[in-house]
Amino acid sequence: LLTFTGSSAMVSLHLVPRLIALLLLLPGRIRSSSPVFNSLLSDLQGDPELEERCRDLLRDFGRRYESYVKCAVPSARPVRICENCHIQFEMLRVVYNNISSDQSEGSGSNRSATFLLRADRLMLVYMLFQNLEDVWDVAHCSQCLSGDGLSNITLRYMAKLNQSLSCFESQKNNHSELCRVCRADYKDLNEFYSIMEKNQTLCIDIEDSMNATRRLWSKDFNCSFPREETVPVIAVSSFMLFLPIIFYLSSFLHSEQKKRRLIHPKRAKSNNSLMNIQDKHS
């Protein structure tokens, strides 16, 4: 589950550089107050007040967008995006909601929203936010958050994780010792994770950290269960497989063979079929 989620999140993250580029362009465009924007082409000509409000919202959106991306990109590996950036994302969401629900002025329709979000084919603001929201959804971040912080269960997981990792740290040099000493902590962590998995309270941060820990445990420290019972398993299995052979042999030797009694049907006597054919062909 982990790798897969990770990879699809990575796909979405590929968009990030492009987003940043767009972001850098965006405020510049507005600030430059190019003649095009002020010209007759503006959708909101004749309503300078509304236009100003929209620009404010847009500027606000840009700032928050910037701060979120600045947070998210460094948290890409190892993934800590939910934990580190949930505040920034929440702020971004608030301003986006402001834009999309703005209907203070005008003739009933939410004009600022229309102006910023749906006035053109590109629908840049909408797309930018949508992309980030998709990333957030794919990462299942909301499953680790409650209210305005990490959920209790996530915090408990983090504590257990730290416990295991510090144990690993302390026994780093002797792997066989590590397996013995840290098994309890690790097992506890693993079981807790399984419960979280069942309750669907996992987000990418947790999945990724657990993934890495398991890799450490199984691959690097080589603490998986060894295949040590080969002899009894083979013995039991070969006994089981031996039974059918005995069965078939004994039924071959002891069971009486089923015989069929032949019946000789009445046929026209003179026209014995065999003779007939043979005669015809001779």
Added chain:
Amino acid sequence: MANITKRVSWSSLCEDRAPGEGTALLDDTPGARRCRRQEETLKQPNEIPHNEKLLSLKYESLDYDNIENQLFLEEEGQMSPMGFKCVEISRWVICGLIGFLTGLIACFIDIVVEIVAAYKYKIVKRYIDQFVVEGGLCASVILWAILNSAFVMAGSLVVAIFEPIAAGSGIPQIKCYLNGVKIPRVVRLKTLVVKVFGVICSVVGGLAVGKEGPMIHSGAVVAAGVSQGRSTSLKKDLKIFEYFRRDTEKRDFVSAGAAAGVSAAFGAPVGGVLFSLEEGASFWNQMLTWRIFFASMISTFTLNFFRSIYNGNPGELANPGLINFGQFESGAYKLYEIPIFICMGAVGGVLGAGFNALNYWLTIFRIRYIHRSYLQVIEAILAAAATATVSYILMYCSDDCQTPGEHQAVEYPLQLFCPDGQHNSIATVFFNTPERSVRNLFHNFPGSYNSLTLFLFTFTYFFLACWTYGLTVSAGVFIPSLLLGAAWGRLIGNLLTNSGVSIFADPGKYALMGAAAQLGGIVRMTLSLTVIMVEATGNVTYGLPIMLVLMTSKIVGDYFAEGLYDIHIKLQSVPFLGWEAPATSHSFTAREVMSSPVMCFNRTEKVGTIVDVLSNTSAKHNGFPIVSDFTTNEPGRICGLILRSQLIVLLKHKVFVERAQLKQRKLLLKDFRDAYPRFPPIQSIHVSQDERECTMDLTEFMNPTPYTVPQETSLPRVFKLFRALGLRHLVVVDNENRVVGLVTRKDLARYHLGKHGLEELQLAQT
């Protein structure tokens, strides 16, 4: 095992022939000519071991030819055009009911299997997980084996004790039924109940079996039951659909039932109709096709509907069949892949022929040595235990670990010795119901299985499946074949993907082709199988490659061995008539084929004579020509034909000329229908000494216009009459219309084209 291979053929006992070598009838070597039938009869042992070249006396023919006697004509004459319309409408109603009930049964089986299997796998998984940690893994093997054996034992016991005919997939039996052979007890309610229970047990018991084949049998039983409007087993007569109480009508409904079964099994209504057409019905017309299609549609709809309710979203009709191959996203194939597909078809043909040959020997061994029911149950139990053990060993030894993907949740992931967070890859195919394993092989993303895993799986599963088919459990061979083919197909796909050429992307596609090839190689169906596969994948694009694959596998397979169902029909010694007479049989005439002399009756016959003839156990005849001027030496002129079943009904109702005044009413066609299909044996009818002296007038009841042929008619011509008209008796007459012989199904079925030319099968008591 040497004596299994020895075939005893009727002419092989001549001195100048090596024993065991089949001799051709048309072989014109002088040695063969010197053989005399008379000598042979003396030398031939009366008892021989069972082999494929026998015809059993136990099987009788069905009466597909209407008996147009006076009663029948009178009744038809009384029916108004409205009456015929009602009959037609009730045919449609019955077909709808057949579809509905078949779908319901499929749904029941599916849900029960799902629930019980989930429960079983959860328990076993818990113990395996626990034992990996704590040690004692051999205990988990034993636990798994015992659980499996317990289920299989229950299923096998029920089959072996209550209804042995319910063993296997039932497709060979239905094929025989539709061909016109009356297989005892094959379409009874009891068989259905045993079948359903048996299938659930054997699938849950983890055998290498599927529940699709038995669905076809179940559908046929439902059809035979519903169309009669009564159940003899339950002694309940609803007094409806009485018009359909005869073999001719029942046959049509049974073919509809078989189609409905296929349709429910694979979600393939068109495939179901074509299956009936290809495998079953020898008799066909357009209206029937349309009705059968209706039954199929209703069946798949019913299954779909009830499953949607079970899955919690009623009305969302997304699961048309028991097995769902799932959607192939990369629907396309490239032109350069077609040669690869064709090669896979050839591989499937070879493997299928190997499978059939192996199963053939195994089945002969079973018939000869494992014929007691307790031995059969033990065999099934051992097979179940061995299946669990083999799966376990493979899982234990496998180092193939996979990380599950988000969209491919593994149902019962077993970690075993894999790193944490991963699961054992071979467990996803062994530790699962076969249907799910097939779907995993089709759809898991590339790289889910490494090639060694797939190879080991194919190798072991081949033998497991081959061993399992023919056990005394009710189970089909469709799913094991698909699974086997999917495994090696995916193996080929894997090898192509890893070959470095990036043009072969999706091993799942190859798994599909492999599955088609393997199934085609084993059962040798063509048209219907193509359509079934296309419908089950829901992807018409794959139509051509699947067709090519099936064609190749059939051609290649036929070169080596027969289809599995045909082999089993032969081993059951069923007098099965092929599409056409054997190729080199033109030199035979009706005179050589017929049985003679014939037991005949006069128009008015003494009751004593009739009772004596019917009670004669050494010659259990079924049809008796009615002749005029009958003397002991001279055969009489034919004027009709009467059946044993009719005579028994007449005797039961004591329709004697001398008692005519006492009889309250005239015997009607209804009295014959009421006795159908289980006519009492002659022993149960008591005829007093007084009554033996009475006479019966058979004129009214006999079929006054039986089919007759002159003595010189060739065998293929006789064969054609039989096949096309569904005859049971064909009277052979001389040029003065005197009865000289009678041709029945067994007389024709005994000629068959073997390796050495035309061979003759022997009749045997089984």
